[in-house]
Amino acid sequence: MRILIISDIHSNMAVFEAEEFDACLCAGDVVDYGCDPSEVVDWVQENAAACVRGNHDHAVGQKVRPRGGPGPRHLAFATRPLHWQRMSDDQLKWLSQLPTSQFIELDGKQFYLVHGTPRDPLEEYLGPKQADWQQRLKNIDADFVCVGHTHQPYLLELDNGTTVVNPGSVGQPRNLDPRAAYAIYENGTVTLKQVEYAIKDAIASYRTAGLPDDVCELALQTLTDGGLRL
């Protein structure tokens, strides 16, 4: 069984190109930052066997006004109102009702999905730190723990046999590599992948949406550099 593991799509429809899979798992942040929220939600609803809520899904679904600020905060500030125009009430409700964590059994393996960590499912950033993950997952029995939020891909094998999978961000990478990041599970093994996609289509969507020049420029810089070079 081939399982596509994705996270942090962030309303970027341009990333969905050919990748064969039997099932898809999504670790949250379906929306915000990009311009295609409605299409991306449709895709996830149709293709994901399980999806958990990210902090940005929560904010969009709950109509939280963005605070603004530099870099990604400015992108959220500019694009969140567009989400409220472009998404249906049902889609906003779906975002609001996504679980914050979920177990699912596939291919005889137990998968556990959470956007951040079990300690703080929406907000905690945790990199590939063995001791911290062992502690966070003390009460979680799973073969694979799929997380997101950091936009940095990593695989971490814990001493108890659990593998923590952070596929990175498929639609808004921040590891200074502009390619779409994701992971593939096959035959009990997970592999991290990065593929090129039509970044120009993603950037064009900001212009088509009529967003201001500085926002289009910020999107161009972020997506072509794979995160801001601060």
Ligand SMILES: [Fe+2]
């Ligand atoms: Fe994110």
